[in-house]
Amino acid sequence: MDLKLNNPIVVFDIEATGLNISFDRIVEISIIKIFPGGKEETRTRRINPEIPIPVEASAIHGITDDDVKDCPTFKQIAKSLAEFIKDSDLAGYNLFKFDIPLLVEEFLRAEISIDFRRKKIIDVQNIFHKMEQRTLAAAYRFYCNKALENAHSAYADAKATYEILQAQLDVYSELKNEVKFLSEFSTYTKNIDYAGRFIMQNGEPLFNFGKYKGQKIKDILIKEPSYYNWMMNGDFTLDTKRALTEIRLSMMLK
Numbered sequence: 001m002d003l004k005l006n007n008p009i010v011v012f013d014i015e016a017t018g019l020n021i022s023f024d025r026i027v028e029i030s031i032i033k034i035f036p037g038g039k040e041e042t043r044t045r046r047i048n049p050e051i052p053i054p055v056e057a058s059a060i061h062g063i064t065d066d067d068v069k070d071c072p073t074f075k076q077i078a079k080s081l082a083e084f085i086k087d088s089d090l091a092g093y094n095l096f097k098f099d100i101p102l103l104v105e106e107f108l109r110a111e112i113s114i115d116f117r118r119k120k121i122i123d124v125q126n127i128f129h130k131m132e133q134r135t136l137a138a139a140y141r142f143y144c145n146k147a148l149e150n151a152h153s154a155y156a157d158a159k160a161t162y163e164i165l166q167a168q169l170d171v172y173s174e175l176k177n178e179v180k181f182l183s184e185f186s187t188y189t190k191n192i193d194y195a196g197r198f199i200m201q202n203g204e205p206l207f208n209f210g211k212y213k214g215q216k217i218k219d220i221l222i223k224e225p226s227y228y229n230w231m232m233n234g235d236f237t238l239d240t241k242r243a244l245t246e247i248r249l250s251m252m253l254k
Contacts, residue, residue: 001169004177005036008088009122011165013158014099015061017053021101021195022237025049027063029081030101030154032162033088043084044155047069061152080109086114089179091122093136093161096187101194101237108238116194120183122205124165127186131172136160143167193243197236205247217244218251 003009012031018024030044046063048071058064092194099117107114128139140160144167150156169177177186178211192198192205198217199208205217212220212227221228228248232241 006037008035010085010088011091011162013154028154071179074106075110078112089120094125095123104194104239120179122182123186195237197240
């Protein structure tokens with residue numbers, strides 16, 4: 001079933017040097033932009049991460065330092081990339097936990113402010129896990145009856161993700177063919193930061209990790225002001241630190 005669209009939507013996947021959102025870098029990104037009416041545009045770029053690619057990461061996606069040594073850095077393509085996706089909603093596989101947080105970090109390092117919170121976001125993995133509890137390759141086999149060739153190639157994964165999303169609309173009658181519904185259905189929590197360290201619950205920002213998980217941020221910052229400095233000096237993403245600073249400033253203004 002074709003996806004009904006009021007706005008363009010970009011289905012994307014990234015390959016990286018690792019899984020640490022704060023430290024690791026993108027080495028490949030592939031974007032399929034689908035317009036209302038069905039027209040598609042595809043962009044796939046390999047990126048020089050400016051740090052070594054560990055052999056463990058290369059073993060997964062097949063991209064080595066030699067493959068990207070002459071490629072542009074993320075900063076060099078950031079403006080055109082932001083322009084390409086700015087009018088679109090987003091879809092992907094495991095977006096909330098990995099792809100979006102890492103992409104936002106790269107934009108912040110390139111000094112480009114981009115706010116995905118205003119966009120509708122569909123995480124195909126969350127739909128899949130709610131319905132079947134499987135992996136991307138298994139999802140592709142289950143929904144599309146195909147083997148996932150070239151797994152961990154950004155384009156192959158992004159293309160498979162889009163086909164799975166279309167097939168999910170055929171399989172589950174309870175899924176509305178509407179980006180807003182799919183975005184809400186594929187979201188587990190309302191994250192304040194892209195890494196999910198803070199969530200919004202009943203209008204209150206809460207910690208979503210560590211010893212204060214589930215507690216109000218404002219209460220902890222009042223009770224233990226040094227916790228703010230600990231987080232600002234810790235191994236947290238730039239976006240997480242920015243979100244915490246905004247919460248703290250809003251408390252001070254009140």
